[in-house]
Amino acid sequence: MSTPQSFRSAFNGFNREDVVHYLEYLNTKHNNQINQLTAENESLRQQVDALPDAESQRLLVASLEEKCAELTRQLDTAQTRCAELEQQLEQATAKEQPAEAPAPALSPSASDELEAYRRAERIEREAKERAELVYFQATNVLTEASAKVDGISSDITEMADKVMTQLTQLQVAVSSSKQALQDASSIMGAIRPNQ
Numbered sequence: 001m002s003t004p005q006s007f008r009s010a011f012n013g014f015n016r017e018d019v020v021h022y023l024e025y026l027n028t029k030h031n032n033q034i035n036q037l038t039a040e041n042e043s044l045r046q047q048v049d050a051l052p053d054a055e056s057q058r059l060l061v062a063s064l065e066e067k068c069a070e071l072t073r074q075l076d077t078a079q080t081r082c083a084e085l086e087q088q089l090e091q092a093t094a095k096e097q098p099a100e101a102p103a104p105a106l107s108p109s110a111s112d113e114l115e116a117y118r119r120a121e122r123i124e125r126e127a128k129e130r131a132e133l134v135y136f137q138a139t140n141v142l143t144e145a146s147a148k149v150d151g152i153s154s155d156i157t158e159m160a161d162k163v164m165t166q167l168t169q170l171q172v173a174v175s176s177s178k179q180a181l182q183d184a185s186s187i188m189g190a191i192r193p194n195q
């Protein structure tokens with residue numbers, strides 16, 4: 001659904017269908033953002049759980065889940081407010097004045113609706129900013145986790161190299177011991193008295 005470019009004027013306010021469509025658009029947009037953040041959060045949690053330092057990562061994921069839950073609560077509050085606004089809109093539509101009467105500059109209900117739209121836009125903007133902050137923090141966590149994994153990988157590579165060197169030295173020592181035993185056996189055979 002596309003965003004309405006402007007609301008058409010009706011008696012004492014805006015066209016009811018435009019407002020309802022706009023509220024549905026906002027609702028859908030917020031739900032999509034929450035679903036996207038929830039999916040990203042689940043994906044990030046699985047990636048973090050697979051890392052070696054899982055305990056600190058789990059704590060970080062729990063913190064991100066808490067922030068996601070807070071955003072969900074704020075979305076629920078915004079949806080409740082939207083439902084209230086729809087009821088107010090229906091009440092205002094039911095109380096519309098006849099066409100002959102001149103309309104005042106802004107009726108109290110129209111002023112309330114306008115203020116409600118402004119609040120809804122502000123809440124939407126704040127939710128978007130918070131979602132971006134959570135995304136930024138999650139990206140930082142992944143970057144730090146990747147750096148840790150790279151460090152651990154280089155440590156493991158270094159240890160593997162040391163182990164290979166030591167195994168080579170051990171193999172050389174075993175080989176030289178075997179040769180020494182064979183030489184000793186040959187010497188013993190040479191000095192054995194003939195019977």
